[in-house]
Amino acid sequence: MRILFMGTPDFAVCSLAALLDAGMDVCGVFTQPDKPAGRGMALAAPPVKALALSRGVPVFQPPKLRDGTALALIRELAPQLIAVVAYGRILPKEILEFPALGCVNIHASLLPKYRGAAPIQWAIARGETETGVTAQYMAEELDAGDIILSAKTPVGADETASELHDRLKELGAAALIDAVRLIGRGTAARTPQDADAATFAPILKKEDGVIDVSRPAREVYNRIRGFTLWPGAALNGLRVWKAGLVTEGIVDNTCIVCGDGGAVRLIEVQPPGGKRMGIDAYLRGHKL
RNA sequence: CGCGGGGUAGAGCAGUCCGGUAGCUCGUCGGGCUCAUAACCCGGAGGUCAGGGGUUCAAAUCCCCUCCCCGCAA
Numbered sequence: 001m002r003i004l005f006m007g008t009p010d011f012a013v014c015s016l017a018a019l020l021d022a023g024m025d026v027c028g029v030f031t032q033p034d035k036p037a038g039r040g041m042a043l044a045a046p047p048v049k050a051l052a053l054s055r056g057v058p059v060f061q062p063p064k065l066r067d068g069t070a071l072a073l074i075r076e077l078a079p080q081l082i083a084v085v086a087y088g089r090i091l092p093k094e095i096l097e098f099p100a101l102g103c104v105n106i107h108a109s110l111l112p113k114y115r116g117a118a119p120i121q122w123a124i125a126r127g128e129t130e131t132g133v134t135a136q137y138m139a140e141e142l143d144a145g146d147i148i149l150s151a152k153t154p155v156g157a158d159e160t161a162s163e164l165h166d167r168l169k170e171l172g173a174a175a176l177i178d179a180v181r182l183i184g185r186g187t188a189a190r191t192p193q194d195a196d197a198a199t200f201a202p203i204l205k206k207e208d209g210v211i212d213v214s215r216p217a218r219e220v221y222n223r224i225r226g227f228t229l230w231p232g233a234a235l236n237g238l239r240v241w242k243a244g245l246v247t248e249g250i251v252d253n254t255c256i257v258c259g260d261g262g263a264v265r266l267i268e269v270q271p272p273g274g275k276r277m278g279i280d281a282y283l284r285g286h287k288l
Numbered sequence: 289c290g291c292g293g294g295g296u297a298g299a300g301c302a303g304u305c306c307g308g309u310a311g312c313u314c315g316u317c318g319g320g321c322u323c324a325u326a327a328c329c330c331g332g333a334g335g336u337c338a339g340g341g342g343u344u345c346a347a348a349u350c351c352c353c354u355c356c357c358c359g360c361a362a
Binding site for chain 1: 290291292293294299300301302312313314315357358359360361362
């Protein structure tokens, strides 16, 4: 089966590697164009590109998907199936309809919950105790496709979005392999989503990381866990990298009291312009 | 040359604008006090002020160059 893979960040690398390791015929990789990134704003290649190049898979970085050139390219590659994992772009209808076996996507939530760009962060921030990954046939509407299969996993009470991300990328890669095999055999399920049960996980902006400490401690803590990786959790102007919920014990000067009287203990922080450090180091030269 | 912040004792910072004795908190070492200490009191050690050049009677501070760290963008 000829497969065209589309993906961009680290999360997708895992899935591409799984396809290649499973000996599947990946005829090409679509990934986002190199973009200025980091200090100096030098052009940086997406993680997926690096892996594809090292494995000798042809890489394509079309700047536009709707001007016809991308479709022409896909015709040339002639994939029977397109596998999309965190590509970061909406595929136009003519591309979705091209492959004979369809387009399969791995989404990092239990659809129809948390449709959108940031399902992992929002699942944590909302205090979910269970989440997972879903393999879906892609529809025009974002993350609204028919479900092939899903895999659940419990969310640890203190788990961060970063930790969950690393677990789900593995789970997602396994789900992709399973889905592709089912599709190959022609036995893949096609269960429509319950649209009424859909919830959304909109892309996070910088200001979403600014956390209102007048909210209940539990909620503040969940948002810290959810937003640490991106866009970054900020309490009173201080970037928080690691924190804990004070369930019992003393509220000391490393804690911030929240709106409901509960408190969050800061463990690792980063002042503006500085590097991250333990709260004890921070308190030697600053006050909370 | 994309923009900005930063580098001062083991750690975290002030001092830099406006040049004139190297400071604070914590740690560390020694002593004291205490039934006791992660408490309190007294004392000490520890600095190439990132590096180089320049201006000056005098530079952490002003000027130029280099190195390193952090943020902005995703």
